Amino acid sequence: MEFLVHIRVHYPPNGDATERDRLIAAEETRARELAEAGTLQRLWRIPGRWANWGLWEASDATALHAALSSLPFYPWLDIEVHPLGAHPSDPARRGQRWRYSGPNGGPCMTE
Numbered sequence: 001m002e003f004l005v006h007i008r009v010h011y012p013p014n015g016d017a018t019e020r021d022r023l024i025a026a027e028e029t030r031a032r033e034l035a036e037a038g039t040l041q042r043l044w045r046i047p048g049r050w051a052n053w054g055l056w057e058a059s060d061a062t063a064l065h066a067a068l069s070s071l072p073f074y075p076w077l078d079i080e081v082h083p084l085g086a087h088p089s090d091p092a093r094r095g096q097r098w099r100y101s102g103p104n105g106g107p108c109m110t111e
Helices: 017-036 063-071
Strands: 002-009 041-047 051-057 077-084 097-100 107-110
Touching: 002 063, 017 041, 051 063, 063 077
Parallel strands: none
Antiparallel strands: 002 051, 002 077, 041 051, 097 107
């Protein structure tokens, strides 16, 4: 099952810098492990914020919770989870792909 996950980090601005750096390194390691396991599929940063959107895959919400709570920054995370379901008009379901060459650089479908 796929989940669209929005994560915001709320580490205290006056928090210990050494601990923050240690957590950042641990977070990178854990994210790599989750990606290698196929749980973390994609990740996008939000410019100007300590936040991201990610595409996660897990067997169910309980498994996703276990993965998210394993993140080293978990105590300082605000997490929104959006379960995703298949859509009958999804171009990927019909073997089509989006390319960005429509008017004004917008998306258009290709076969």
